[in-house]
Structures are given as structure tokens and as C-alpha cells.
Amino acid sequence: MPDCIIAEDEALLRDALASMLRDAWPSLDIAQSCEDGGEALDAIATHHPDIAFLDIRMPGLNGLQVAAAAAEASPSTLIVFVTAYDQHAIEAFDRGAIDYLLKPVTAERLERTLARVRARLAEGRRDPAALATLANELHDPEPDAAKEPLTWITASAGRETRLILIDDVVYFRADSKYTLVATAEGEALLTRPLRDLLRQLDPRMFRQIHRSTIVNLRQIASVIRDDTGKGALRLRNRPETLSVSQPFMALFRAM
Incomplete structure (x- = not known):
């Protein structure tokens, strides 16, 4: 039975994605739901899930950093980014090694993503090098302007x-x-x-x-x-x- 982890710091969005996944893929086991990037990386290293749904902006490690580290911690894990990025960045995500879900996630888009994930799992391939390249091309997200860091x-x-x-x-x-x-x-x-x-x-x-x-x-x-x-x-x-x-x-x- 395939399994996944979900990493999203907003509880409502995290629970909503979990609910949508249960409806769209009942046999998919959600091994762990995570609130920040550090917890997500620990979960990936512990469970070695088939899929990791990673929000881009999370406290601590962002989704890109988690994905880059996951290439070593669990090379077989497929990464699906959950993002509110603009179209330019999404074009970079839309490559053979990675898929994305644009917030707010719709059932139709989730179905297309899961179809790609199932096909990739059936093929048994993943390209960690492509993921590392993408992580280098897309710099770490800047802190939200409305949330000034502590001084x-x-x-x-x-x-x-x-x-x-x-x-x-x-x-x-x-x-x-x-x-x-x-x-x-x-x-x-x-x-x-x-x-x-x-x-x-x-x-x-x-x-x-x-x-x-x-x-x-x-x-x-x-x-x-x-x-x-x-x-x-x-x-x-x-x-x-x-x-x-x-x-x-x-x-x-x-x-």
C-alpha cells in the first residue's frame, strides 16, 4: 500500500489536503502530517514514504530545502510541492521529476497530480539530480514582508x-x-x-x-x-x- 507524508504549517490547509487525498486515493496511507520543515524532513527519513506533499513556505526549513535533503534521506520519495507561487516558478516545477499543486488545491488538479504520481510509482523511477538542480535554480523564498523577522x-x-x-x-x-x-x-x-x-x-x-x-x-x-x-x-x-x-x-x- 503506498504511503505519503503531508507538510503544511496551516492546520486547516493540512487537514483539507488530507481529506482530499483520502477521497481521491482511499488506499493511500498518510504516514504523518507535519507542521514545519524540520518535522517533515524527520518524517521522510523515518518513514521513507512513496510521496511527500511539501508546502513551499514553512517555518524553519522551507519546502525546497526539505526536498533537496530528502534526495539523500529517502531517494525513492516522490516530491509534490504545494505552492502559491506565480506562473513563472510553476513552470520550473512542472518537470518530469516533480509535480506541484497550486493553492487553493482543487479536486480536479489533485486527480491529475495523483495520476502522474501513480504512473511514476509504477515506473519506479525518480531523478534526485533534477530535484537538486531545481532547488539551486529557485532560491529560498524570502520571508513574508508582513512578517518581519525577530530582531x-x-x-x-x-x-x-x-x-x-x-x-x-x-x-x-x-x-x-x-x-x-x-x-x-x-x-x-x-x-x-x-x-x-x-x-x-x-x-x-x-x-x-x-x-x-x-x-x-x-x-x-x-x-x-x-x-x-x-x-x-x-x-x-x-x-x-x-x-x-x-x-x-x-x-x-x-x-
């Missing part, structure tokens, strides 16, 4: 409330009910969940490297790789190293 945060360090510039953050890490903020000067705690931070950080500056960790790209000194495909990051202004989940290592191949 500073307030966090607790003992009895002190600190004002921390985002540029000074080395990394964020989920810590129980809190989020730990690490800077060159020390650590503090936020009550804001990591998932909420993902929606407000500049994706050109911060990168998710693990389900529980977001790093400032400007604070990376070097990338360490071992023979198993796992990795770690050495930091410029902190003595510890940060573990990088195996599927996320693909995002650092050029470093």
Missing part, C-alpha cells in the same frame, strides 16, 4: 531578565517546557516554544539542525562528519559542539 528577545537568567539581540544568539534548544538561548556570554530561558520561534526567525540566518535545535549560521566555525553520515557543528563562540541529525546533514554538504 531581539527577552529571556530569563536566574532573577534577571535579559534583552538579547538575535544576531548574538548562537543557538536555541528545546528544554522541557522552555527554550534555552545560548550566546557567547551565557545561557537564558524562553517560555516561547521552539516551533513558535521557527515562524519568527529569519530563515536566511537560522537553520534547524535537529528536531530540538536551531543554530545561527553565522556562528558555525566548521562541520564535522563521521563515517555513519552523522555530524556535528563546531561553534565560533561556544566550547560545545552541536549534533546534527543525519537527514539534516544534507543541508551542509557545501560547507
Whole structure:
């Protein structure tokens, strides 16, 4: 039985697509529904689904970044982008290796997409190189103009409330009910969940490297790789190293 994952940060749109898929392809198993790019990449690496429906704009990793990393994490997974892009970008998506669904998704368009997916699954072929080329051609989506990225945060360090510039953050890490903020000067705690931070950080500056960790790209000194495909990051202004989940290592191949 074929299976898929859905990645869409808007709950209503995510549930609507799941419902449409169940109606159009009852035997398709939805292995996982994801709210952001990091969760989607983890799901792809865990389930190795036949199909991944990826929204382009998601917190943390965008759909293009997830798709490029998925080419290594699960080479057999077919990628279908769900996008609100203009026609020029859609022409780039409309290639043999990839299909797209334009928001709002219609039942008729979904049927055509699923027909292409079924044919591709029957042929048993996918072209990860074409996907990587596309990811390079289409640059990362810019943050929404209406949603300016965070420039500073307030966090607790003992009895002190600190004002921390985002540029000074080395990394964020989920810590129980809190989020730990690490800077060159020390650590503090936020009550804001990591998932909420993902929606407000500049994706050109911060990168998710693990389900529980977001790093400032400007604070990376070097990338360490071992023979198993796992990795770690050495930091410029902190003595510890940060573990990088195996599927996320693909995002650092050029470093």
C-alpha cells in the first residue's frame, strides 16, 4: 500500500489536503502530517514514504530545502510541492521529476497530480539530480514582508531578565517546557516554544539542525562528519559542539 507524508504549517490547509487525498486515493496511507520543515524532513527519513506533499513556505526549513535533503534521506520519495507561487516558478516545477499543486488545491488538479504520481510509482523511477538542480535554480523564498523577522528577545537568567539581540544568539534548544538561548556570554530561558520561534526567525540566518535545535549560521566555525553520515557543528563562540541529525546533514554538504 503506498504511503505519503503531508507538510503544511496551516492546520486547516493540512487537514483539507488530507481529506482530499483520502477521497481521491482511499488506499493511500498518510504516514504523518507535519507542521514545519524540520518535522517533515524527520518524517521522510523515518518513514521513507512513496510521496511527500511539501508546502513551499514553512517555518524553519522551507519546502525546497526539505526536498533537496530528502534526495539523500529517502531517494525513492516522490516530491509534490504545494505552492502559491506565480506562473513563472510553476513552470520550473512542472518537470518530469516533480509535480506541484497550486493553492487553493482543487479536486480536479489533485486527480491529475495523483495520476502522474501513480504512473511514476509504477515506473519506479525518480531523478534526485533534477530535484537538486531545481532547488539551486529557485532560491529560498524570502520571508513574508508582513512578517518581519525577530530582531531581539527577552529571556530569563536566574532573577534577571535579559534583552538579547538575535544576531548574538548562537543557538536555541528545546528544554522541557522552555527554550534555552545560548550566546557567547551565557545561557537564558524562553517560555516561547521552539516551533513558535521557527515562524519568527529569519530563515536566511537560522537553520534547524535537529528536531530540538536551531543554530545561527553565522556562528558555525566548521562541520564535522563521521563515517555513519552523522555530524556535528563546531561553534565560533561556544566550547560545545552541536549534533546534527543525519537527514539534516544534507543541508551542509557545501560547507
